[in-house]
Amino acid sequence: MSDTGEIIKTLGDFGRFQWRLLVLVTLATPSLAFHMFSQLFMVLEEPHHCNTSWFNAIGLNLTEEERLNLTLPKKPDGTFEECLMYTPVDWDLDAILQYGLNSTEKCRRGWVYPSNQEPSLLTQFDLVCDWEDLNDISQSIYMLGLLAGALVSGLLSDRFGRRPSLLLSMLIEGVFGVATAFAPNFHLYIAFRFLVGASVSGVVISSLALATEWVGIVYRPHTVIFSHAAFSVGQMILAGLAYAFRDWRTLQLAGSAPVFALFFYLWILPESARWLVTKGKTEEAKKLLQKASSVNKRAIPLKLLDELKPEKTVSAGIWELFRNPHMGKVTFVLSAVWFVSSLAYYGLSLNVGGFGFDIYLTQAIFGAVEIPGRLSCIFLVQWLGRKKCQSSALLLGGACCLLIAVIPKDLPILVTVFATTGKFIMSGSLSISYVYSAELFPTIVRLEWGGARRQPDWQA
16 A cells, blocks of 8 residues: 555655645745734834814914923923823913913823824824833734634644635635725724734645645755745835835735735645545545646656555544653643744844834845745755754854843944844744654644544554
């Protein structure tokens, strides 16, 4: 009896068919970087102060500067308070000029922003002062969407197939990504962002599963890392889009709508032959394998196809990670590595505007340095091994992050250099984490609601 892996090795571990599939997968990846980091450019800090229009009828003959001097308190550095105003009174102008206003309160009627600025998420929904934390909360809810999507899409991908799960996730990404641009209030914006986050996880999980299951074991790191390099390209594209479109709604549309250009996936995206075999759909799997062999110009012996049978299955789930002591140890260690890698990587990425350098240029550099940082892993993991590469990346990346904390803020270029170096290293660490996990964890171990599964590798 033959298995899918043996047939894929016969038709070519990484032939023209796999290259085409990898291109399709990477085309869907740059938009994921947009959704991950685009909000950073929609909430850039804007000068603002309380709306003191109550004073307009009193000080008709005063200049704007004179009105602000009479209605807004000042900070010790001489600038106007952004979140406080003098309490409105029923006095005439002469009384106000003679006695002045002393009592202060929080802004009553919103805020005033520079009239020459394009609408941003911050100015549209007044994400300032007491509402400033909503920006961080919305980003956290997006991350919560990533978690929810990872749980749900894994189930959908295993039960209904990699292809339907990927197409559905891309549809949700496009629909709610565009809908976000038309959100009339911030609460609906957050809800749409949650759904977009869930769809992003679906695209990542389904696309990587589809791509890696069509290549030989040796080429799985290449597939994962090339997909990650496309994510880095998406970060560079985001920098250009954010610089060109300062209106947040236009920027959201520019980054979300292009996913609909991939509608042709409906006709050319193949299903995973491995998944079809595990589900007992061997005839469909044979047709796809024959098509792949034709594209690769490598013949598959009929005997191998005839011997292709559904693989032995067994019920399994996430608990399998802890039944076996070795896998329990691996799970604990890799969970810690994932936590540290993600914390450092996203800590740098989400603070792109906090290093004192131009945010658009910094974002472009961040994306650019990730490409060699990720691609170099293909060679390093083969030369030094996964363990040494991951340990070295965590050590060096952590050192860069610690150095950033002690460098004076009046040296923004030096801070940006260390941040860029840290991003270069941690992007590689994150890619190695994906490869490491895929190689150490059996394919069958997924969170799901029941279902038959291939026999775990450590029980074989």
